[in-house]
Amino acid sequence: MNIDALHPSPDDSELHAYVDGRLPPARRAQVEAWLTAHPAHAVQVEGWKQDAERLRTLHAHPEHWSSNAALEPAQVRRRLGARRRARLGIAAAMLLAFGVGGGVGWQARDMRPGQAALPMADAVAAYRQYVDADAPPMEFDASRADDLQRWLHRHFGEAGRVPDLRAAGYRLMGGRLLSTEQGAAAMLVYQDGSGARVGFYLRPRGQLRGQGQRRDGDLLARYWSVRDTSFALVSNAADAAASGLPRLLDNG
């Protein structure tokens, strides 16, 4: 009896469906019978089956591959979050740059990653760079104290005033404008009769919480914040006279 006469020959697609076990049981039996009657096709189909089997074997157990921590979902989420915050940070910076930052900018800025690890580290760095006696001349020297005051007021509002430290024996040498991650900043330099210098630093408030002081090498930084502005008084750690200054700087 000729099997071709009973059932239509399988086409190419059906042969593949046969290999992949995707034929309905009845048709599967028919194709099986047809292959028995057509050895050349049977060899071909058997080859396909073997190839598929080999592929499966070679790709078995991907769960045993050495893991990649970067693919851990929690890690991916963290990265996405960091990227989102970085974008927000950029957006905030742009808002600030165009002077319309307002509340949104300040909030976003606090979420930026990579803030300085130590409180007011920028103040200490600025001191080292600009307060030393051999530092380059400042753009606002004592004769331009009024300009400096205007500039501070424009950037920091009420908080932006040039403190008068004469009661403690310090007089203003000048001021220097800086740019920080948080925005425009200023370092005011004072000097007493003995030539000892202190730096008064102010900038927009970043992540700084509360107040405190810390030693940084030979320097002592005392820092505090009032509303949206952070302040630091940086002096030589050995300068006992400077320790009384914060009282004079009370910005409350």
Next chain:
Amino acid sequence: MPASPPLDDDTLRVLIPRLRRFARSLATDPAAADDLVQATLERALTRGDTRRDEAALQPWLFSVLYRQFVDDHRRAARWKRIASLFATEDAHRPPMPDQVFDARTSLSAFTRLPADQRALLMLVSVEGLGYREAAEVLGIPIGTVMSRLSRARQALRAMDDENDPAAPVLRALR
């Protein structure tokens, strides 16, 4: 917010080995493959909230991964075209003898298939996807799935035959 629950880490974590496996069948090296998986997971976690049941999740992730691969590939091809405008002649030199040797021995017949055929064989033979699912993942009509499957299997057979049939044909993918 809509009711569909957000994609949880455990659900996703279970699928990662299979994503890596699929990616390695496409990419040139394991690191590039994991980059693909990473990009896929990022997409899943930023857009995955709209996904519904777990059964649909896997094919969807495969399709995201495949699209990412194709996009990267196109970008690379475009870049290559641009670079070739500046390239000197030796950029077109024939393959070095050891590269030819490599292709005949350590490189498997499977890895010599075009990427679209590799992807289909992986989905159908290894991942056990149905033809319709595979069509959706690859973004092609079902008729194309069948003809591509036929071409891929024949090509694989032909390459096997031209190799020493006793030798292991496929490189173990690790």
